[in-house]
Amino acid sequence: MDRRQVIRQFLIIGGGLAFMPSCVYKEGKLSIQLHTIQVTPSQEQVLKELADSIIPPTDSPGAAELGAHLFALKMVDDCMLKEEQEAFIAGLKQLPADLKDPASLLAAAEKNKQQDLVSFLSSFRRLVIQGYSQSEYVMTNLLPYQLVPGKYYGCVELNSTTSKS
Amino acid sequence: MGYLNTKGVQENSYDVIVIGSGISGGWAAKEFTEKGLKTLVLERGRDVKHLKDYPTTNKMPWEFEHRGQLTRELIEANPVVSKCYAFREDALHFFVKDKEHPYIQDKPFDWIRGYQVGGKSLLWARQTQRWSEYDFEGPARDGFAVDWPIRYKDLAPWYSYVEKFAGISGNKDGLDILPDGEFLPAMEMNCVEDYFSKKMAAAYANRPVIIGRAAHITAPQPIHLEQGRAQCQNRNLCQRGCPFGGYFSSNSATIPWAMRTGKLTLRPNSVVDSIIYDEARQKAKGVRVIDAITKEATEFFAPVIFVNAAALNTNLILLNSKSSRFPEGLGNENGLLGKYVAFHNYRARVSAEYEGFADKNSSGGRRPNSGYLPRFRNVKKQETDFLRGYAAGFGAYRPNKAADGWGEELKKNLLNPQVGAWQVGSHMMGETIPKQSNQVSLDSGKKDEWGIPLLHINMEYDENDEKMVKDYLEQMTEMFTIAGFKNIETFDSKQAPGLDIHEMGGVRMGLDPATSLLNKWNQLHACKNVFVTDGACMTSTATQNPSLTYMALTARAADYAFKALKAGEL
Structure with a gap:
């Protein structure tokens, strides 16, 4: 060195x-190391708040506490194509300073034809949902994942099915 | 390049050398060691020990950085292997990466390979359907390729033999197009698969939809427990290697079984350069191996050599085994070695929705299997404007609805998932006709880092394949319509040959040495102590997933080779 x-x-x-x-x-x-995209610490903070407004803490943790916003950044950084990344970052930069609820934000962006913002909000929502749903907390405590599920039942009454993840 | 290691011939001598440790090589190893022969298995890749070398097998979904998805970097670096459905974050380590082992695509061909002990038996789809008389008689009846030198009756006892050891689940469906085997209890169909099966039985005389026969232990027998294998737990994470040994692989079954006899020498990192021909004695005397890591060359000797390197690599080794007697490759007197290679046509699929059984679902395990429709076209006579036909997979499942909303509403929806409508899907598995123009050959200049010529692959679809795609899409649409499925969508992926991972032929079996390379015992006509029992030996492809047939052919040929060796004939 x-x-x-x-x-x-x-x-x-x-x-x-x-x-x-x-x-x-x-x-x-x-909080995480990124290789291709440029995100500032204050943008990370914004994403963290946005993640919690997408899936808020209630009697169980929200998306931010489970790190879903960081998972989203990692997926954008490692898995998204260059063009998608550019749209994501451009959309992120267009986020208003006073973050209102994301649903009306998306509606407004769609109305104003702000393509990058629309693309950012829908990708981020999707990735936050994935990061939250496939977090250890949710897959252990709320919708337990069975690594060894055992017997398969081909045809059962719907209300008797166990939750599957 | 290394120097020739001149260890004593004695020290490097065995009764049998098996090249390759995949699904057929593993069977050769098992059969020969059980018969007491000192057996050397050469594997070009690293060792993968059952249980110990399955690093991801017990990982939870959240332990994968990208939850299974491939990174952009991996896809860009691996345009070929990243197309394979099983090349995901949890099984990357069992696949050859594009840059590691280059080959030359004269026409697009996605060559999917697994270089390690166990080969692709760790990764296979585990569907095990027997061939029928209609498949073996195909080339002779329809006038393509050459006649198979064997018939169903020759292979039937060997199917039974390998099925009992491997553990095959299935129903005795009583179909002459898909003969019954030695089955463990079948996996269940779900409500919609069962419904479709009944609908098709009522609508057509010859389109039975059955549950796939699959190499999963659904009720372990003493022979499976003796192997240290247990019941399949429906994890459906097979490509990681199974901690229960629930599915059959060389790693879980044949290799450890052979090892326990004390007769097996397993040599990983051993790249076979060529088979050595003894001009004086007019037979093969051994194998030249390049160490994958040190590049050192070593020779091993045996009176019997089984070539099980996987179809195209078996062609490569034989083409590269040149001598004064065989300047164009071992046993290649007629110039047909490497020619008449074929594959399965997996291009087309059909999907739809079903509104029925709204109050029903499947539950519990993630069944690693689906429904199966055997070939129904041109079975007893020629009926269409294309030769042969296709089998089809069929499956139904009920995915959760996407969670709507934002905020607390979204969270509530995510934590209380609602099931959506049943989704159904089918994919085709078409027989392709082997042709001389579909072939593999060696490059005259370019070599890999072990000094072995690069392989040219020159394969493409023909008009017969195009007609078959069209017919499959039409017939499956008709069948889905009869079943009352809605939103029927048809797809032709136009994927290149190769992604089916069922490449076959090039060293085909046949009756006549002038038009084939192997006889009815899988021996090279022109060099009787060399046997080929992997996919390279296939005269035609039929529609069935081929691994079970390779296993049966291998056990049968090993039995013959053992007897011939004892009788002093080899």
């Missing part, structure tokens, strides 16, 4: 630990 780079990293880490209050430190850094 490059010696200067090591020293620089050392100073940054050391400096961070020494002088920055923990909340400010978090502000300056994304």
